[in-house]
Amino acid sequence: MYRTHTCGELRLEDVNKEVTLSGWVQKVRNLGGMTFIDLRDRYGITQLVLDVESRKDLSDEARKLGREYVIQVVGKVAERSNKNGKIPTGEIEILVDKFVLLNPSELPPFTIEDETDGGDELRMKYRYLDLRRSPVRSNLELRHKLGFEVRNYLNQQNFIETETPVLMKSTPEGARDFIVPSRLNPGQFYALPQSPQLFKQLLMVAGFDRYFQIVKCFRDEDLRADRQPEFTQIDCEMSFVDQQDVLGTFEGMTKHLFKVIKNLDIDYDFPQMPYSEAMKYYGSDKPDIRFEMKFVEMNELVSGCGFKVFEDAEYIGGICASGCASYSRKDLDKLTDFVKKPQIGAQGLVYVKYNTDGTFKSSVDKFFGEEELTKWVEAFDAKPGDLLLILAGAKAKTQNALCELRLEMGSRLGLRDKNKFAPLWVVDFPLLEWDEESGRYHAMHHPFTSPKKEDIDLLESKPGEVRANAYDLVINGVEIGGGSIRIHDDELQHKMFQLLGFSEEEAENQFGFLMNAFKYGAPPHGGVAFGFDRLVSLFAGLDSIRDVIAFPKNNSGRDVMNDAPSQVATSQLDELNILLKKIEK
Amino acid sequence: MYRTHTCGELRLEDVNKEVTLSGWVQKVRNLGGMTFIDLRDRYGITQLVLDVESRKDLSDEARKLGREYVIQVVGKVAERSNKNGKIPTGEIEILVDKFVLLNPSELPPFTIEDETDGGDELRMKYRYLDLRRSPVRSNLELRHKLGFEVRNYLNQQNFIETETPVLMKSTPEGARDFIVPSRLNPGQFYALPQSPQLFKQLLMVAGFDRYFQIVKCFRDEDLRADRQPEFTQIDCEMSFVDQQDVLGTFEGMTKHLFKVIKNLDIDYDFPQMPYSEAMKYYGSDKPDIRFEMKFVEMNELVSGCGFKVFEDAEYIGGICASGCASYSRKDLDKLTDFVKKPQIGAQGLVYVKYNTDGTFKSSVDKFFGEEELTKWVEAFDAKPGDLLLILAGAKAKTQNALCELRLEMGSRLGLRDKNKFAPLWVVDFPLLEWDEESGRYHAMHHPFTSPKKEDIDLLESKPGEVRANAYDLVINGVEIGGGSIRIHDDELQHKMFQLLGFSEEEAENQFGFLMNAFKYGAPPHGGVAFGFDRLVSLFAGLDSIRDVIAFPKNNSGRDVMNDAPSQVATSQLDELNILLKKIEK
Structure with a gap:
């Protein structure tokens, strides 16, 4: 057995217990014939004391120790004379009796402390060492907790988590797809999902009633500081609901998260602000209303x-x-x-x-x-x-x-305190936006978003003025999620495709299977998708999503730690029936 | 508001309540001036009664109704004279007062009942209709519950769910990778993970101590009946553990699942059978010991x-x-x-x-x-x-x-009762197996699996006899999961690569970043991965994993519902710097 306790759990009441601990050597100090070691694991740091003066065997071992060595120790818990109030184990130390070196370490390329001397690039290359640092790891622990509590809440609300395909059909709408050549279907490609939008709507047609999924999505875009080619969504859809039902459900989820993660009671209804008002008073569809x-x-x-x-x-x-x-x-x-x-x-x-x-x-x-x-x-x-x-x-x-x-x-003026949270629903988005370049309307949210009933008459005469049943959740000026009530009517959906300039054939090619499904009794439905990475970074008080992803990619979409993407063997390409074009340098 | 109650929740104590229900028309019967409708949603079926004789407006509406129409009704709950003991709502019915047709339906291509007349192919093409059938949907509900309880258990055991990259580095070992061309890195490719093996080991180096993830994995293999190109794993790894620690933890998880899902107490330790014994007495490394x-x-x-x-x-x-x-x-x-x-x-x-x-x-x-x-x-x-x-x-x-x-x-002899469960650990697998074709040893589990300490001396002399710290969980003759204690020693890992016939360069190219990580204090660690699809089908009493996947692919890796994979535009390939080879028909 490698340990009886973790490095974070021993307290005064454990004094005199014989314990075994394992972990990493954070620091070694020699002082008056004694060697003091800070032993670290995920759960905390415990001070070890080796009486190397009187125990020859220990001193030999202790001499070998360097930073980040992995060791196992057996010893007795003792009260510290020099207590450290800053850490939970600060009142005790371990008088080491036995000592095993489990694995040595080369000198790490940067210090593994809360504050490190490593630059961004070095820390990304040695991400597995950066993740040892408590502030970095705690972001990932927070991510775990948030995911867990999202699931807890949605499970309680009768949502079924359902996995949708990662290898799906490529559609030219929206952002650029990542595509995957199919060996068994030569000349054809899968696409990685930009979102499970079509599948979640199909699940509503299938009568699943309440669906969610915490799911990886993919966009082959030119990357900016806060974009990743793969990112994670909390994807949700509900049947037999109107806009207020959806907002109510996810307002509940948001409050639940603030309560259990931040111990923060939000005892008021989130304000709902029409898009037009947000633009008028804040010049943004995601106003920071702190x-x-x-x-x-x-x-x-x-x-x-x-x-x-x-x-x-x-x-x-x-x-x-x-x-x-x-x-x-x-x-x-x-x-x-x-x-x-x-x-x-x-x-x-x-x-x-x-x-x-x-x-x-x-x-x-x-x-x-x-x-x-x-x-x-x-x-x-x-x-x-x-x-x-x-x-x-x-x-x-x-x-x-x-x-x-x-x-x-x-x-x-200090009005943007990271520990203050001001959630807001922005509602009544325009259904369409005019695109100067293509000379046609684009769906502001997506082509499945329903217009407001009272604006349907304007669809033909003044399409630009039609408001949608679409909404965003904005917290502290950050868009955390968005969604809409969908069109569930076959005819209206076709009209929408027309407005967006799709030919019948294009609509059929791209969305035919959804349109077909709509013929067999589609229920009224709507949903929302939250950016999970962004939600975690908001809760962590961070500006970038990169810090809440275990193994993020850089701005060129590269994983600098394992050097991906990389070249593959010609035989692999042969099997897939593809060739590389000559690349101009 | 579309409904006050679902179609599964009204009981005798609700009699006289004014309620609103929404759902699908399962069946319509006309009887003595009354129309009886079975209204269905995910939660159940409720009988509606329309007095079309005395209510002209209702009869007009009722005449329009066909199977799978989506309707909303307002009415009063009444006690049924003719009670149906087979369904939970069988003691009541709704006397309909108002009636809204939400969406009509074409005649579905097969009957949407527990027993259907639709053939396999038709049901896959209209998967969204097949999923409306209660036995199919309940498999997916079971899947949700199992996933939820896996997370509950592992969270309680201090595991951190951590997402690892889907766009990763291609390695020629193992099964064939799906690859993804990178636009930003022309001529280079990502691979989709066959498993997050390397990342989870890196997370152990990173001190995460206990990691898990319910995660999609991908293998581009020729498909057999029970294989899917994308499948789901419960992927786990622990630090500072030996084999018994890992078995204990996941035996606990398995018992938890049987308890909460099946209300089944397994009050004994799972038997552990050496591989050699399994082969001798059952001719299989996954014996059915029911x-x-x-x-x-x-x-x-x-x-x-x-x-x-x-x-x-x-x-x-x-x-x-x-x-x-x-x-x-x-x-x-x-x-x-x-x-x-x-x-x-x-x-x-x-x-x-x-x-x-x-x-x-x-x-x-x-x-x-x-x-x-x-x-x-x-x-x-x-x-x-x-x-x-x-x-x-x-x-x-x-x-x-x-x-x-x-x-x-x-x-x-009726000895394989689907409601009886006989879990078993198969242990002490051989480390290596001889491959006649390539004339060299292959890792039976994978190259990171550690040999048993007492067999290390045999590594050079009789490699075929070395046993590994590797184990499988087998239930009812089905391999549910498997894993091993990993090598955490840089030197032993290199020796292992040598034995497997890797040159230094190959080992460096493929696993260099893991080997590099091992230089900085890797803890002893080991883990396990469970086939989630297979676990669900075991619990569902099904033979195929296809039935527990919402949108499975057929034997050619096609999604026949949305016709994926498909051709993509030449412009897409241009951007990715790839060409199609001419395909010979």
Whole structure:
């Protein structure tokens, strides 16, 4: 038996017990004829004491020890004179009696401590060592717990977890598929699922009533910092439900997770905000509502003012930064630089300081007098000491820039506490969005999303104004999940395909088997999919999903630890009936 | 709101409640001015009564109804005069007051009842309709429950469920990989995992201590009846354990599953049988021990007997079929035909009837007299009334044929009750097996399996005799899972690669990253992987795993429902830098 206890469980009440522990050597210190070893495993760290002075055999062994050696020790639990209040085992130590070296270690390429000296690249190459570090491993433990509790909740709500195929049919819609050549069907390919959307709808046709799955999905996209070619979804679908039923169920799930994982009671209904309102007040379909600082549109307020920047602008709007009238020239220059960054793209920043003494100081003093600025601060509901920050320009771009500025101000003012959570349903998304490039409408969510009943009349006349039964769950400005009530009517689905510019043949080729299924009594249904990686990183207080994935890939889709992808033998390609094209360097 | 209750939950105590139900029309009967409808959903069937005589509006609607129409009804719960004791809702019915047709249905291609008239192919094409049938759906519900309880148990035992990559590195060992061309790394390919073996060992190096995952695995093999290109494993690994620790943990899991799913208490330790014994007494490494009927080897017993069939045979052995001395000529001919089938391949069958009056009647009366046969029945511990069935020939082939004959007799004698479960650990597998074709040893389990300490000395001298720390869990003759204690020693692992005929370079190319990891303090570790599909089918009492998979593929790896795999656009292949070879028809 390798151990009687883990390195995290011994306490004062275990004093005098004979125990066996196994683990990794975290640290060795020699002090007055004694050797002190911090022994580490997943569960904690326990201090070992070797009396090498009087025990020749132990000292020989101890001399061999280096960082990350794996050892087994037998000894007696004793109370420490020098207690360590920072760790749960800090009141005891083990007086070592016997000692086995289980495996030596080369010197690790970086220190395996909470704070490490290893750079990103090195830690990814030696991911198995980085995972030994407690902050990294604890992210994965959190991931396990979250998955477990998601399942607990959904099981209790009668959801059936059902696995859907990974080797499925390629459809040209959506993002780019990863494809898999079939040896048994030469010239044909499977695709890896971008989501189990079609299968979960088929399961509703099959009468499964409530389906979920925590499932890997795949997108062959050019990778950005926070994208992975494979990612994990909590995929759910329900029958005989309307939008409020779905929101209620998953609001319940979210509250359950906050309760059991964070011990956080959310005792209110999540607010529901129409998409149009989110855009108007926050310039984003995923507003961070941990703080207010809503946009105030000023088009009317400054109409005919003569200030060219405003006169020429499609949109003029601003935010009120509470208590920031004291910002220095330098602060304001920094903010101006911020909004002018290419990825934000504003032309400039207008500010109005509403000083505590009631006077004004603005960057547009030449154009606007006290009377006008007084109207402005009224419109913003600003108080003396506040700062107005105003942008002007093309509507979408300016709202987007103002959204970034709002978030930046929120951060500066400490309004985006990682331990505060502000969930929000964004609802009433547009059904369609116009795509300039292809000159046709695209489904904003996907082609199976149903229009709102009261907007169906607009489908032909003003398709762009039709709202969908679609919703997103947004927490702290992060889109955690989204879904919709689906079309369950064969005819409406065909009309939708028409609107999206599919020919009958294309629709049949791509979605024929779903359309066929819909002929045999499809129930009303709808669902939602959550980004599990993102949910975990939100709970972990992390900005990137990479830190909550055990073996992530880099920006080129490579696993630098095991050097995948890699070349394969020509014989493998032969069997699959494929050839490599010459690759131009 | 589409429903206040499901179709499975109303009881006598709900009488007089106003309820709303939604579901599928299973059956419509018209009787004396009333229409009776069986309304079905996942949870059950409820009888609806429409008084179409007095309610013109209802009768109009009712006339439209066909099988599998989706409807919503509002009505009052009433006690049935004609109670149906076979279903939980059989004491009540709903007097329908209002009625909404949610979706019509075309006539389904087969009847959606427990017993259906649809053939296999049709049911696979319309899998979403087949899944509506209660026996099919209940297999998937069982699958959900089993997965949930596996997670419950392992979570309680401190296992962390950790997702490992689906897009990984291709290694030529083992079965054929499915490969995935990488667009961002032209000319290179990912492989889909045959198992997460290397990753789970890396997680042990990473100090995760206890890992599990219910995970899809992939093998591009020629498919047999009970093989699927994608299948699901319960994959587990533990650190600081020996073989008994692993067996204990997963014996616990198995008992937990039997308890919670089958309400079956298994209050004994699972027997552990060495591989050599399994082969000797059952001719199989996965013996069905629901019944005894052990092989009796007769080589010595018949040595020098003069009967050429026996004299020429490498192996002579038989089984004793209790109470079968009364078998007719016809019965025995059938058994002879059975063992002569090509896939079993015996030359013939020798029988000895040990009649109830103590006399003998055998197919070898010409060669063996009463005295010899008396010795035989003693060796078999046979009783009057028993039948000896004996095969002779090449050892492996004959043992295999005798194994099939034993199972056949077990079935005939009703000794293989699907509701009886006989779990067994088969242990002490050989480490290596000689491969005639390649002229070298292969790893019987995989190259990371450790040899038994006491056999290490034989590694160089008699590698074929080295036993491994490897084990299988066998239930009712089905291999449910298997695993091993791994090599955690860099040097021993290299020696193992040598024995298996890998060059240093090959070993480095394929397993370099694991070998590298082993340099930094790998703990002793071992694990197991269970075939989840097979476990579910065992619990469901089914012979095929196809019935416990929501959307299985056929023997050519095709999903006939959505016609995958399929051709993809040339532009997709262009982006991936691959070409199709001309396919010869």
